[in-house]
Every structure is written in structure tokens, then in C-alpha cells.
Amino acid sequence: MRVETKLFLYLFVFFIPVVLIYGFWSKWEEPIGVTALILTALLFALSGFYLYMTGKKLPLRPEDNAAGEIEDAEGNYGYFVASSWTPLWLAGSAAVMFAGLAIGWWLFIIGAVFAIVAVCLWVFESFSGEYSI
Structure with a gap:
């Protein structure tokens, strides 16, 4: 540190x-x-x-x-999904939500619904248990 x-x-x-x-x-x-x-x-x-x-x-x-050498820090850094379109959908719904703040609450609510769906998809994207999507 x-x-x-x-x-x-x-x-x-x-x-x-x-x-x-x-x-x-x-x-x-x-x-x-x-x-x-x-x-x-x-x-x-x-x-x-x-x-x-x-x-x-x-x-x-x-x-x-x-x-130190590069090999000193090698190891498992965790599991990351190789390719995912879900962050793109989440960013798009966030853009719609921000536009809804300027245009109207009806657009914000539509963006919020898409954002909730995108977050749920992103959370369960690599889940392979009983509740997998």
C-alpha cells in the first residue's frame, strides 16, 4: 500500500x-x-x-x-463473463432515464422499467443455479 x-x-x-x-x-x-x-x-x-x-x-x-516480477502477482482474479450485451442495455436505459428528467416523468418511468430488467439480467447472467434465467 x-x-x-x-x-x-x-x-x-x-x-x-x-x-x-x-x-x-x-x-x-x-x-x-x-x-x-x-x-x-x-x-x-x-x-x-x-x-x-x-x-x-x-x-x-x-x-x-x-x-518484483510479474509472476509474483499471478493468480485467480475472479470470474468475469467473456462478452455481455447487458451493460449496453443498462447504459441505454440510464440514458432514457436521464432524458426523462428533462422531457417528462413518463419517459423516466419507461427507462426505469428497462433499467430494472437490465439489472436483473446482469445479476443473473452467469448464475447457473435453480433460479437461472
């Missing part, structure tokens, strides 16, 4: 001068932007601290070894 820890802590260090630059640029008259940037910096600090403390308790991963 060293890479992730460094990433978050570097972003924390980056946002500290950004807060000062933004504050001086806006003459400290716009408090929302300064507050948002301070909270962003603190969020990166909190995430980096958490990853640092968690990384101390765990053994080194193959990604953390500078002399």
Missing part, C-alpha cells in the same frame, strides 16, 4: 499551497471555495493516514517490491 499512501499524501501536500493561492487570489472574501479546498486536503490526509496505518500491519504486496 505504499504507492497509494504516497499518492494521497502527495495530493495533501499539493492542496495546501492551492488553498493559499486560491485564498490570496480571492482576497479571502469567498469562504466556500477555501473551505472546500481545505476539506479536500484534509480528506486526502485522512485517506493517506488510514492507508499508512493499514499498510504497516499488512505484509508487502508484490506491487510494493521494486525488484
